[in-house]
Structure formats: structure tokens, C-alpha cells
Amino acid sequence: MTGFGNEEWAIVLLSLKVSVIAVTVMLPVAFALAWLLARHRFPGKLLLDAVVHLPLVVPPVVTGWLLLLLFGAHGPVGRWLESWFGVTLLFRWTGAALAAAIMAMPLMVRAMRLSIEAIDRRLETAAQTLGAGTIRVFLSISLPLSLPGILAGLVLGFARSIGEFGATITFVSDIPGETRTLPIAIYAALQRPGSEDSVMRLAFMSILLSLGALMLSELLARRIEPGKPAHVL
Secondary structure (H helix, E strand, C coil), X not given: CCCCCHHHHHHHHHHHHHHHHHHHHHHHHHHHHHHHHHHCCCCCHHHHHHHHHHHHHCCHHHHHHHHHXXXXXXXXXXXXXXXHHCCCCCCCHHHHHHHHHXXXXXXXXXXXXXXXXXXXXXXXXXXXXXXXXXXXXXXXXXXXXXXXXXXXXXXXXXXXXXXXXXXXXXXXCCCCCCCCCHHHHHHHHHCXXXXXHHHHHHHHHXXXXXXXXXXXXXXXXXXXXXXXXXXXX
16 A cells, blocks of 8 residues: 555545534534533424434435535525525535534534533532622533533544535535545545555545544543543444
């Protein structure tokens, strides 16, 4: 197996860019959903919980198809973005980031929700008894204590984004230099005779990135409950 070429490094860098943007954009949404599900009771909570976790169980190609219906050239959101902002997600790396963010969302929400549920509510009650307002309690107690889960969710979402294939290729197709991320590049290389070395290099890099992210997320998750293992998978 020879070393990486320029084209393969470009694929790795594009995959990293797509994954980082995906988890960064999804972070506030995932945290808000995790807080809502962990702290509040409301009609439809069970349905919302199921919808959040839906990308885990439906075929990724279905998620990509739904994105195509919503954000495609004739979709309601796609038409609105095009007419008001001149933004098109279809066949763009931004569309790949959107698909990766949707697929990463369930794992991010789960990790964050576990950390929020593990917070000792007596600490928040004690702070409120001493006169601290809701925002101060959140910023000084709730947010720092849930930070390991937030970071674990970010890393876990990053690992999921790196491996995303089905929704991405359905929504933005395979365009070299624009949407060809690691999994799509591996699939494309498998279709070409004599590309075994390239497949091996890209697969090795994909496994290396995902393995490192999973190990880091597990280390962070163990801090949710000190002294006790806290698995988010």
C-alpha cells in the first residue's frame, strides 16, 4: 500500500470539513432537544423523542429522499432558500453537511440528554434558594455539569458524520471535489478495477478517524457519572 495522493488527501479534508460543519450547526439544536426531553413533560413528548431518533432506524436512503423533497430545487425549503438567499444545497458540500447533521443528531441528543439527566437537581435548587436566577443557575451549574455529555455528543456526532453514506449520496450525489466524502470515495473506488490500494488507504483512514472519535466520546461519557461507566452507545 503506497502513500496518500493529493486527490485522497482532498477527500479526507472534505470529509473533515463536512463533519465539523455538520456537528457545529447541529450543536444548539441537539442541546435544545436534549434539554427539552430531559427536563420537561408535554403533550407529544413521546412522538418528538421518536422523531429525533428516527434517522437511527429508517434506511439512510429514505432520509436522503426526504431531504431531496424538502431541500431540492422544487422542495418548499429549497425554493425558499434559492429565492430569498440564493442558496442551493443540492449537489453541494453544504448539502452533504446537512445530510450528515441529520444523521448525527440522534446520537448527539442521546449523549447530551444522559448528561443533563445525571445532573444533581439539588445543586440547582440550592443555588436558587440562595437567590441565583434561572440564567445564572444554568450558566454556572447546569451547563458546566453537562459539558462532558455535550463534548461526547459532539465527538460521537463527528464519528457518525465521517461514516455517513446513504443519505448523502441520495441527496447530493457523488461529485468529485464537491460531495465525494470518504464513504462515497470508497464506494466509487470499489467500482473501478485496480483501485484496491486506494480503497485500502481510504478505508484505513476512515476506520482511524472513527475509532479515535469513538474512544474519545467514551472517555468523555465516563465523566458524566464519576466512578461509573456511562455508555452512550
